[in-house]
Amino acid sequence: MVDEKGKEITISESLYNKIKNRLPKTEFSTVSDYIEYIVREVLNSLEEEEEKKVFTKDEEKEIEQRLRDLGYID
């Protein structure tokens, strides 16, 4: 598939046809737009599942003190 400024990729014809047949039930007008939406959604959910960063002990101490000074923590 290709769009004005995009890159061309290849998918199987059967999958292409399956998506194309589904288009009328969606808000998308092209197979490219629909696939781009789905891929973005999948990538985002994968990123969300990755390990979350936690605060270091020093950072915790510093932030906690400031929040206490500002009255946000008792």
Add this chain to the structure above:
Amino acid sequence: MIKPHGGKLVERIVGDSYKSRIMEQESEYEKVTITADSYKDLKNIAYGVFSPLEGFLNENDFISVLENSRLENDVPWTIPIVFDVDEAFTQRVDVGTDVLLVSKNGKGEDVIVGIFKIDEFYKYDKKKYVMSVFRTDDIEHPGVKKVMNKKDYLAGGKVMLVNEITSELSSYNLKPKETRYLFHKKGWKSVVAFQTRNPPHLGHEYVQKSSLTICDGLLINPVIGKKKPGDFLDKIIIEAYEALIKYYYPENRVVLSTFETEMHYAGPKEAIHHAIARKNLGCTHFIVGRDHAGVGNYYGPFDAHKIFNNFPDLGIQPICFRTFYKCKKCNAVVSDKICPHENSEYQVNFKGREVRRLLSEGKIPKEEMRPEVAEAIIKNKELFVK
């Protein structure tokens, strides 16, 4: 906890030794006095509110934002954060130079607030800029007017915060690291953000509490800073919310913190921008009302709802409210989603002007506002920006 936009929380504050060096050698640097709005951008970049931005947009990102509503690396971004300069500046200052950014403090004194490593200068098409961001080139639109009055070149490059200017409300301005830690400490997994520019009436309370029903915590995040004459003073908004939280919200479910940013009035595109900032603050949900960040009749009332469909990878969930009002039949504040009496004789809309009039006369708008909230407002002599 929700990941910052683009994956990493940006923090660009100069360390003590670098700061001392800058202050000692300040006379050797080129200096530029920046506007209050540019200072807010600098601060929001430096503390990560605008993560993943590390500076003012370079040309590739700028064009990508206008054409695709995404940075060059495909991360959603809808409002260009740019630094405009005139042609003389581009000739006087070499690319690669570190420039000191200067702003006025509350006493009108010059303060070195930032250091800007200029990577490039580029000319830009103002018409393309406004048509993309505001969907109009009507000079009456305040955002368009501002862009059209910008200088003819933009400077791109990374910035760092050198000094922060404090104000009487600085203690309410929590940074993303602080809100994230606070939410973590409170054990909140889901946090909904509410943006406002006004003291709360019963309709606002309804929207916030409806959202809080499905989330662990609520961040009330009023936009403060430059205002139009006739707008409520920042201090009034804060005091009104403090009263509402004290008397009408469960303990440990709400945080009040300010959001210092320029309003662009870009409607739907600004709704995405506001959602991104709240994601960086650690929020998982963002309340989007009717005509969010709109002005005049430039945008449809629900355009700011629809635009979220274009960003499946935004990483923060909008909670969209169409209409809320008092229903005389249901005898409650309701929304069109839960009340069948919209557009009937039972619907009573909130009257912002009437509320303002009563408050300015020192009276309590009993039908629209909690008495404790109104009292917190009318105990002040000055309510509005002059």
